[in-house]
Amino acid sequence: MAMMISMTRVTIFGARGSTPVSGAEFVRFGGQTTCFGIEYDDQFLIVDAGSGLTGASARLDARAGNSEITLLMTHYHMDHLVGLFAFPYRHRPDFRITIVSCAQSHGDFQATMESSIGGACWPVSLAESAAEINYHDLSESDGQLTRGALHITALPIPHPQSCLAYRVESPDGSVVIATDVEIENREGEDEFTAFCANADLLLFDAQFTPEEYDRVRGWGHSTWEQAARFARDCGAAKLILTHHDSTRTDAQIDEIVTRARALFPATEAAAAGMVLCLEGRES
Numbered sequence: 001m002a003m004m005i006s007m008t009r010v011t012i013f014g015a016r017g018s019t020p021v022s023g024a025e026f027v028r029f030g031g032q033t034t035c036f037g038i039e040y041d042d043q044f045l046i047v048d049a050g051s052g053l054t055g056a057s058a059r060l061d062a063r064a065g066n067s068e069i070t071l072l073m074t075h076y077h078m079d080h081l082v083g084l085f086a087f088p089y090r091h092r093p094d095f096r097i098t099i100v101s102c103a104q105s106h107g108d109f110q111a112t113m114e115s116s117i118g119g120a121c122w123p124v125s126l127a128e129s130a131a132e133i134n135y136h137d138l139s140e141s142d143g144q145l146t147r148g149a150l151h152i153t154a155l156p157i158p159h160p161q162s163c164l165a166y167r168v169e170s171p172d173g174s175v176v177i178a179t180d181v182e183i184e185n186r187e188g189e190d191e192f193t194a195f196c197a198n199a200d201l202l203l204f205d206a207q208f209t210p211e212e213y214d215r216v217r218g219w220g221h222s223t224w225e226q227a228a229r230f231a232r233d234c235g236a237a238k239l240i241l242t243h244h245d246s247t248r249t250d251a252q253i254d255e256i257v258t259r260a261r262a263l264f265p266a267t268e269a270a271a272a273g274m275v276l277c278l279e280g281r282e283s
C-alpha cells in the first residue's frame with residue numbers, strides 16, 4: 001500500500017504581547033498580537049484572536065473548501081481579542097465559527113463581549129455576524145474537545161484573571177500553546193509540567209528578560225530563561241518563545257534566542273508568518 005504523508009501545520013499569525021506595534025525595528029518578528037493557527041486535514045483551529053487574526057484571514061482566503069473555524073480563546077485580554085472585531089469571516093454566511101472558552105475561568109464569553117463587540121466599542125455585534133457562531137464552554141466538557149482527528153485539552157495557568165494553556169494532539173504529534181503565563185507563580189508541582197510533557201512544539205511566554213523580571217514580577221508573564229528551563233524540564237522537543245514585549249526590537253529578540261539556546265538549544269522565537277510543520281506518516 002502506498003504511504004500517505006499527513007501533516008499538521010502550525011502557523012504563527014501574531015506573537016506580540018500587550019499591544020500591536022509597527023516600525024522598522026519590528027519587521028522580522030512582526031507587530032501583530034497573539035494569534036496561532038493549527039491545520040490538519042479539514043480542521044482549522046485558531047488560538048486567540050489578536051491583531052494577527054488578519055493573517056489567519058489571509059490563510060483562509062488561500063485555503064479552498066473550508067467552511068468551519070474553531071477559535072480557542074486562552075483568555076479575554078484585549079491583545080488576544082482585538083482581531084475579532086473586524087474579522088471578515090464573521091460576515092461570511094457560508095462559514096460556521098465555534099468560539100471555545102472557559103466560563104469557569106473567565107466568565108461567559110458572549111455575555112462579556114456584549115459590552116465591547118456590538119456595545120459602545122464596535123458597531124456590529126457577534127450576534128449580528130452573517131456566519132453561524134456557536135459557543136463551546138470548556139467548563140462543561142472537562143476542559144476537553146475533539147475536532148476531527150485533533151484532540152484538544154485546556155489547563156488554567158497563572159496569569160492575572162487566569163489564562164488557559166492548550167494542548168493539541170494530532171496524528172503527527174503534539175503542540176502546547178502557553179502564552180501569558182507567569183511560571184514562577186505555579187502552585188503545586190506539577191500539573192502544568194505533566195500537561196506539557198514531551199510536546200513536539202512548546203509555544204511559551206517569554207515577554208521579559210531575567211534583568212527586567214524584578215520590576216515586572218506579578219504582571220503574569222515569564223522570562224526567556226524561565227521558558228528555556230521549563231522546556232527542558234517538561235521534555236519539549238522544540239521551544240518557540242512568544243508574547244514578545246511590545247518594546248522588543250528584532251535585534252533584541254535575536255539576542256534573547258542566542259541566550260536561550262545556551263540553556264535549551266532547540267529554541268526559536270515566534271515570528272508572524274512562521275510556519276512549523278509536524279509530519280507523520282500513515283500507511
Ligand SMILES: [Zn+2]
Nearest residue numbers: 017018079180
Ligand atoms: Zn497577552
Ligand SMILES: [Zn+2]
Nearest residue numbers: 075077159180
Ligand atoms: Zn493576558
